[in-house]
Each structure stands twice: as structure tokens, then as C-alpha cells.
Amino acid sequence: MKRLVRVAFLLVALGFGAWAVASQWEKVLAGFARLSAPALLLSLVAVVVALCGGMMTWRALLADLGSPLPFRPAAKVFFVGQLGKYIPGSLWPVLAQMEMGRELGVPRSRSAAAFFLTLPVQLGSGLMISGVTLLAALPGSAAPYAWVFLLIPVLVVVFEPKVINAVLGFGLRKLKREPLERPLTRRGILTALGWALLGWTAYGLHLAAIIHEFGLSGVSMVLFSIGSFALSWCLGIMTFVVPAGAGVREAAMVAVLAPVLDRGSAIAVALCSRIVIILGDLVCAGAAGLSARRAVDARRDPDPRKAV
Template sequence: MTVKGAVRIGFLAVALGFGAWAVAREWDSVVTGFSRLSWTSVLLSVVAVIAALGGGMLTWRALLADLGSPLPVRQAAKVFFVGQLGKYIPGSVWPVLAQMEMGRDLGVPRSRSAAAFFLTMPIQMAGGLLVAAVTLLTAGPAAIGPYAWALLLVPVLAVLLEPRVINAVIGLGLRLLRREPLERALTRRGMLGALGWSLAGWAAYGLHLAVILGQSGATGVSGARLVAFATGAFALSWCLGIMTFVVPAGAGVRELAMVAVLSPVLPQGPAIAVALTSRIVLVAGDLLCAGTAALAARSAALPEAGPQSDKAPRNAL
């Protein structure tokens, strides 16, 4: 095992260890928090997560189209959602490798798939930090205080995502890798379109957490403030989790961050229940989207049989 692999495993073990210890310490409160949730709220949360994941897919699809490889929604969904399952495997390369290989089958150059993949993350992070700043400052200013340093990344990401800057960065990276340059440069219109889909996804993520929080006994927030707080809390915890990219899908880290961000409105036990429920819903959403997209793409690719298949030879005579 390499040193890098050992560090990844060690970090994951520490993150999950702290999470398990927190759950065990607050076990009674965690159980009480779970008991407050209804199956209806969980199902509504799953629906919101599926919509949010769709926003992420459309963000990636918009970038890929701007680079010169527009894909139909069904094919784009299959490549994106099935490829995203690789994030649950330790290591950061599996999703991009899967998307590169599946995209190649559809005529998408590997360099374009890689560029779209690596651009999706900073766009989502920029949108997430922006959403967190606006919503948490509106709904619960105390919640964002300890994490104000993360907001310093917003102007940095804004500069990096300027098309002239990012095109230069991509060009340099491809030259260092001795790869051919991209055929088409990113445009401001394409980047803004991708950011728009990303913001729509964050709104749906906020609804998924708001549904869970609404039944968890959260204090001090309700109605529109509850939705705003939930949106900011999820966006901030997601961004903090993704910064620790050494663990698969931010496992454990996102939950610890979410419990901390929720502390102004929930005690630790119920907050742990909310964070764990959110994680379960997200995994279910990933699996449902990947399975549905794969089946839809397969059915679209199957040749039509029956009377119509018999009609072709007769028309050809």
C-alpha cells in the first residue's frame, strides 16, 4: 500500500470513528430524532434530492455542450449518474474515468469529458458557498460565523471561473500532460448557464433538508426562514465535506459539519439524526438516478420490433 493510500484510509477511519463516537454518545437523542420523522417526509426529501441531482447533471451537460459535445438528456443522464457512483469508491479518479469511457462511446473526446468533470466541482462549490452566505446570513447569522473563512473562496473561484482564466488554465494543463488542446474554448454564456443549473440544484437540496428539519423539532426557524436556513446549512456542510476530498463522497466529514452548522437550531442528538437521514436520502437518490438513467438510455437504444421492423423491408422493395 502506498503512503497516499494509507493516508486516505487513515483519514476515513478517523472521520468515521468520530462520527460513530458522536452517535453512541447521543444514542437516545438520535433515536428520538429518528422517531419524529415520517415516511412521507423521507419520500418527499428523496424527490427533492432527485431534482437536485438533476440540477447537477444539467450543470455538467451545459459545460460539455459549451465545450462542443452536446448530448441528449437521456444519454447525458446515463453518463453522469452512472459515473457518479464512482465517488463512493476510495480515490478521486473513478467518476471521471467512468465518464470519460462512457462519453467516448457517444463520441465525446476524453479531454472534453475530463474538462467538464473537473469544472463541475468548482462551479457547484462557488454556487454552494454563495448560497450559504446569502441564506445563512438571512436566516441564521450565528450559524455561519465560525465558517466565514470558507466564504473567502467565493471571489477566488469567481476569478478562476472567468472563461479567459479557466481556458488558459485548461490549456496549460493539457500542454503539461502533452495532450491536444480543446477544440472549443469555454464561453461566458456557457459558464453562466452551468452556474444557473447549479443554483437550481442547491435550491432543491435546501428543500430536501427543510422537509427533514421541519419534523425534527428545530427551534427559531420556520416557514421561509426554515427553508433558507436548511439551504444554507446543507450547502455549507457539502462544501466543507468536499474540501476533504481524500474520503469517498466526503463520508463522515459532511455529517460532522452539518451537525455543527445545525447547532443553533437543534441539540446534537436530533442534529445527528438529521445528518444521517440526509446521507441515506442522498445515497438513495444517487442509486435511483443511476438505475433510472441506465434503463432509460438502454430502452432508447433498443431497436423497435414488431410490425414496424417488418415495414422497413417492404418499403425498401
């Protein structure tokens, strides 16, 4: 029964992912026609690195809460669960991670806490890196979004262990759940922030590889790409009512790229980025699932010759 539910979850998630591509197919083809094979490959590799940074952010928080997981099982839980973001509704990824994590001995409340903590960590680190890189690359380009950066001081206060542990405790009491056995530490939060910053940097390189094909290059453009991607993604994170921030992130990216690209080129860049990220999600989920299965098979039969 569990296997059937998992297969159904994957099919539904993949179906919505395919719809996201098919609904913009003509524009997608037009955008990809301007990309060379090396640029596409470099962009995809950078996305995979960025997604791994996101996984390590979540894994660091989960470990700090008391459930350290080896890399392979953690990757499977995170990446397969993340496919749920393509299904309308914001709770599918956390529900999937809670169920798969439970099979590895992770309490549901701990999985949920790590999931929901990952969002403010990504939001805070994304706003910080976007503010710095946009200011360094193209002063004034972040001015229209100054209101977003007002969240940074709030998030800095929230990341104080005493504050965030108090908030978690209050939420669990309201939900009539058992309190967390281990509170978050400053070291755990800083580790998660470090992995998140690495992820944003990789995402920026992914965008820079695409923008390079539209005639823009240089160190300042790489910095601008990092800031543009992080800012547009943060705006998407703050929109929970659509699957994976669909449409919101792309619209924000088009607006943020306006100082350096015309509208048509910006739309093409945003759509190409979207498709490469979908491909990256599928690559990571497939690779993590296959790697975890091989590890389980190896433990069951460490020497295949003995089974003969």
C-alpha cells in the same frame, strides 16, 4: 469485456454505498423512526431534483466545450459514473464518465475537463448561496466559517473565461494532451451556475423536509436549511481523500446545525440526509440506465410488430 468491467464497477460502488449505510445502521434507524412517510418521500423527491441539477450543470459545461449530449444519454453517463464516488479514491467517477462518454463520441479530455470544472462551479455557487441564505435566515450563524467564504472572490476570477481557458490549456499541455477544440464561454459558465443554484435549492428543501420532523419550520428555517446543506457539502467537496466526502459532510452539517438543534438531533438529521442521498443516487442511476436502454431498443426496432 466492457460489460464485465462496467458490472464490476457497479458492484464495487454499490458495495461501498451499502457499507456506508451499514456502518451507522443503529443511528440511521433511530433517525428514520422520527420521519413520517410524506417527509421521507418529499425529501427523496427533492434529492432527485437536486441530482438532476448537478447533471445539468455538468451537461451545460460539456456542451459549451463542444460535446452536447441528449438528456437520456447524458443522464446515464453522469448518474452511473457518479456511483464511483462511493469507492475510495477521487478519480473513479471521472474515469467512468470518460469511458462511457467515449462510446458517445465525447473525447476523454473533454469529459475530464467537464468533470473537474463541475467541482469549482458547485463550490462557488454553494458558497454564494450559503452565505446569502444563512445571513438572511440567522445572522451570525455563518460567522465561524467566514474563512471559507474568502474563496468566493478567487472563484469569481477563476470563472472569467479568459482565466479558466488559460488554466485548462496549461493543464492539458502539462499532461501532453491535445488542446480543447472550443473554449468555454461566459454564457456556458453562467448556464452551469444557474443549474447548480437550482440544485442547491433542491438540496436545501430536502434537508428542510427532514428538519421539519424535528419540530422546526417556517421560511427562515427553509433558508437556513439551504445554507446549511450547501455549506456542509462545500466542506465535503474540499476533502478529496474520502469517498463522497463521507463523514466530513456529516460532521460539518452537525456543526452548522448547532444553533437550531441539539447535537443528538443534528446527528440524526445528518445521517438521514446521507441515506436519502444514497437512495437518490441509486434511483437516478437506475432510472437513467433503464431510460437510455429503452431509447436504444426503440431506435433498433421502432415498430416491434415488424419484427414478428
